[in-house]
Amino acid sequence: MEKDIGTILQLHPLGENGVIVCWCTAQRGILRTAARTARKPGSELSGRLDLFHECELVYRPAPRGSDLHSLCSAELMSPRLALRSNLTRLRLCSYMARLMLATVENESGDPSWHTLISGAFDYVAEHRPSVAILHHFEKRLATLHGIYSPEQTAHHCMQRHFQHLPAGRAKLLEALKKSQD
Numbered sequence: 001m002e003k004d005i006g007t008i009l010q011l012h013p014l015g016e017n018g019v020i021v022c023w024c025t026a027q028r029g030i031l032r033t034a035a036r037t038a039r040k041p042g043s044e045l046s047g048r049l050d051l052f053h054e055c056e057l058v059y060r061p062a063p064r065g066s067d068l069h070s071l072c073s074a075e076l077m078s079p080r081l082a083l084r085s086n087l088t089r090l091r092l093c094s095y096m097a098r099l100m101l102a103t104v105e106n107e108s109g110d111p112s113w114h115t116l117i118s119g120a121f122d123y124v125a126e127h128r129p130s131v132a133i134l135h136h137f138e139k140r141l142a143t144l145h146g147i148y149s150p151e152q153t154a155h156h157c158m159q160r161h162f163q164h165l166p167a168g169r170a171k172l173l174e175a176l177k178k179s180q181d
Contacts (some may be wrong), residue, residue: 001058001072004028007118009097013039021049021071023057024100024117029108033059033071037175045074053123054078067106082125088179091172092129096120096137097138103145103158111119112144131176 006023009030014020017040023031048055055074062069083093095118104113109138127133130145138155142148147161159165 002061003056003058004031005054005056005077005114006031007114007121008049008051008055009101009117011049011051011157014065014093017043019049022101023103024114025057025105025110025115027109029105029110030101030104031069032067032106033057033069035071035074037162038071045071048074048076050079052083054118054121055078055102069135069173078122080121080125083121086129086179088127088175089124091168091175092134093121093124094132095172097167098139099141099158102164102166104143110144116140116144128129128179129176131173134172134176 004025006025010022012020018036019038054077058072060070142154144156
């Protein structure tokens with residue numbers, strides 16, 4: 001059994017009662033776990049696994065050749081309920097999570113990724129969502145990847161390096177500009 005602290009970035013259904021949880025963890029970076037009974041009535045995991053939640057998780061490592069670990073338990077540390085207080089805040093965090101998943105390798109083992117996303121979500125929970133927050137996040141992400149260049153925006157640096165970034169950035173920027181008016 002392994003223990004870690006992680007932020008939930010994405011959830012996918014798994015069969016009738018399960019869910020695949022994509023985490024950004026403090027020790028392993030991006031980590032995928034299967035919670036086979038999470039959606040079953042009365043499950044011990046019920047209510048603990050939701051987007052952007054910060055949890056202490058216990059999981060059984062996957063067998064060799066697989067990257068899908070078995071989630072044994074999750075203790076909710078912070079539900080970050082403020083992120084659900086308005087749609088623009090939710091969209092900003094969703095885009096940041098998708099950007100992390102699109103650019104960070106699974107199980108990199110670098111705690112910087114968790115520090116970045118956890119800090120960003122906590123900041124957005126406390127402050128009004130803005131274009132400046134998105135640009136700062138992208139700059140920090142590009143810097144951690146070692147691809148940031150002051151001659152270009154961080155977004156362009158990542159786009160040039162990774163080629164396929166999550167869709168919806170232009171609409172998000174539009175919504176963030178409207179929310180600042």
